[in-house]
Amino acid sequence: MSTGNIQDFLGNIAEIGPMYPFVGWEWLFTLLCFVFWIGWHSWQIRHESREFREEAENYISKEILERVSDREAADPDVH
Amino acid sequence: MANELTALSTIFTEFYYWVTVVFMFLIHVGFCIYEVGVSRRKNHMHTLMKNTMIVPLVTVTFYLFGWWIYSAFPNGPFIIGDLVEAPWATPWSELMGSHMGGVPASAGLTADDTASWARLNGVLWAAFLLFSWTAASIVSGACIERIRSNAFWILAVLIGSVMWIIDAAWGWHPQGWMVQILGYHDAYASGVIHAIAGGFALGILVVLGPRIGRFREDGSPRVIPQHNPWLTTVGLFLIYTGFWGFYAACNIPILDVQQGDSIFFSATNIYLVPTTLSAITFNFLMSLAGGLMAGYIVSKGDAFWTYSSGLAGIIAASAGNDLYHPIQAMFIAAAGVVFMYKMHHWVEQKFKIDDAVGAVAVHGYAGFFGVCIAGFVLWGYPSSPNPEYAVITPWGQIAGAIIMFWVLGFAPAFLVAKLLAKLNMLRIPMEIELVGLDVALEIKAEIAAKDLIGAEREKAAAIGID
Numbered sequence: 001m002s003t004g005n006i007q008d009f010l011g012n013i014a015e016i017g018p019m020y021p022f023v024g025w026e027w028l029f030t031l032l033c034f035v036f037w038i039g040w041h042s043w044q045i046r047h048e049s050r051e052f053r054e055e056a057e058n059y060i061s062k063e064i065l066e067r068v069s070d071r072e073a074a075d076p077d078v079h
Numbered sequence: 080m081a082n083e084l085t086a087l088s089t090i091f092t093e094f095y096y097w098v099t100v101v102f103m104f105l106i107h108v109g110f111c112i113y114e115v116g117v118s119r120r121k122n123h124m125h126t127l128m129k130n131t132m133i134v135p136l137v138t139v140t141f142y143l144f145g146w147w148i149y150s151a152f153p154n155g156p157f158i159i160g161d162l163v164e165a166p167w168a169t170p171w172s173e174l175m176g177s178h179m180g181g182v183p184a185s186a187g188l189t190a191d192d193t194a195s196w197a198r199l200n201g202v203l204w205a206a207f208l209l210f211s212w213t214a215a216s217i218v219s220g221a222c223i224e225r226i227r228s229n230a231f232w233i234l235a236v237l238i239g240s241v242m243w244i245i246d247a248a249w250g251w252h253p254q255g256w257m258v259q260i261l262g263y264h265d266a267y268a269s270g271v272i273h274a275i276a277g278g279f280a281l282g283i284l285v286v287l288g289p290r291i292g293r294f295r296e297d298g299s300p301r302v303i304p305q306h307n308p309w310l311t312t313v314g315l316f317l318i319y320t321g322f323w324g325f326y327a328a329c330n331i332p333i334l335d336v337q338q339g340d341s342i343f344f345s346a347t348n349i350y351l352v353p354t355t356l357s358a359i360t361f362n363f364l365m366s367l368a369g370g371l372m373a374g375y376i377v378s379k380g381d382a383f384w385t386y387s388s389g390l391a392g393i394i395a396a397s398a399g400n401d402l403y404h405p406i407q408a409m410f411i412a413a414a415g416v417v418f419m420y421k422m423h424h425w426v427e428q429k430f431k432i433d434d435a436v437g438a439v440a441v442h443g444y445a446g447f448f449g450v451c452i453a454g455f456v457l458w459g460y461p462s463s464p465n466p467e468y469a470v471i472t473p474w475g476q477i478a479g480a481i482i483m484f485w486v487l488g489f490a491p492a493f494l495v496a497k498l499l500a501k502l503n504m505l506r507i508p509m510e511i512e513l514v515g516l517d518v519a520l521e522i523k524a525e526i527a528a529k530d531l532i533g534a535e536r537e538k539a540a541a542i543g544i545d
Contacts, residue, residue, distance in 0.1 A: 005184070013179060013181075014081070014179070014180070014181055015181040015182055016178075016179035016180075016181040017173065017178060017179065017180075017181040017182050017183060017184045017193060018173040018176060018177070018178050018184050019176070019177040019178060019179065020176045020177050023173065023184050024184070024185075026170075026171035026172070026173065026175075026176075026185075027171045029170075029171070030143070030170045030171045033139065033142070033143060033170065034143060036139075037136075037139050037140060037143065040136075041229070041232070041233065044228070044229055044232070045229040045504070048227060048228055048229050051519070052507065052508055052511055054519070055511055055518060055519045056508060056510055056511065058519075059514065059518045059519050059522055060510045060511075060514055060518075064514055064518065064522070065513055065514050068121050068513075068514050068515055068518070071120065071121075072119055072120065072121065
């Protein structure tokens, strides 16, 4: 059993072509890569919207806003 | 590789680009540090993550289609010709993986393709990819503290893996149609990276709007203090450092440039015109110096603008830095800095544009200036070794600058940002903007810290420490 075309490095090195496993299945790798990329954006968009909803429900208050504002005013850290 | 000379030049070229990639990584580190330094404490982690995730997203998409666009689009397509065959650059190509350059396993590739691309495809792909990260990262800083990450990452893919690489195929490819028809010359990417990224950032900012409180009711701007100017300036220093790799990656290190039967090996610029690393080293440093000196004067010693002006100076001289005299490079850099600084403040006042890090100015206006000025200073120079291509002219360069900044930069960003805004996906909710993007992280950290301290106090009491 072998996943690739390389059996040994004893022959003419100049004749060696692709060295990765499963040569010939590149179209499938590409498809999986594309799905992974689009799927990632899809998940992230939903995750971020959910996160903002939860934050607005649980963490937004006058007290927190004042605390953040006071800290920003007291600590601009310009030096 | 059958002989030592071929092996040496090929493996040297492979190693050369590999090293440029390592240097250019520092640009991204610098941008992350710089943005976090500029952002307010309540937004640090989101600002960092927004920029960090450019790396994987642009990498994956540049693998899927960005690299192919560069090789396939020099004719437009359909401006001066069809799509160009580029079988080594498709994501399913065997040459997009480990390969010794031997017999091709797939149809569509020739033995010549595999012999020439097996060792150079990955390192050239990576060098261009690092330019892609830079383009997206330039845009990132302009819209901090109010853009949704999901919107920014869609826009980052658009600039990093589509728009900038189209302009590279048009104006930064030895056979690009802009080089052939306009005589477009942009050796170190004043336009093809910086002007387009600046224009793209402006297109987003027009739709996104300013941060809450940035402008008074009378329209005058308020200062939003940087959280940490030291971090900002260290970030800019790192960007300077990475810029060395950027400059090196814009060259081909060794090529026979002699027409006819003789042989003469030299480094070349991206258009295959001979140059030397010595020349660009002079010009890189002299344009940095001109930018810093002019920036110090025009901003009256403001650290943020002085550092930014060093970068803007290099960008303003970059289009012609393969050919300028070093003192020309210095004065062009200085003039470019004055132009971008004045433009930034005029646009800010006039149009209420909140460019948080000055990215539109440093990259967009300085890059636009750099492309145009090269047309006057290098007027009549050949744009290519091919004598049939147009020579460098002011009108060719001005047209090129407009294509970069407005057509490929501003317009697509404006349209996509409009669409995202319509879908309510562009800007973060106002209440989150007020308390900061890191509000949940901070409160959860506070609860965790209190919990831990409580446990520690209990333990202390148990062993008799009160």
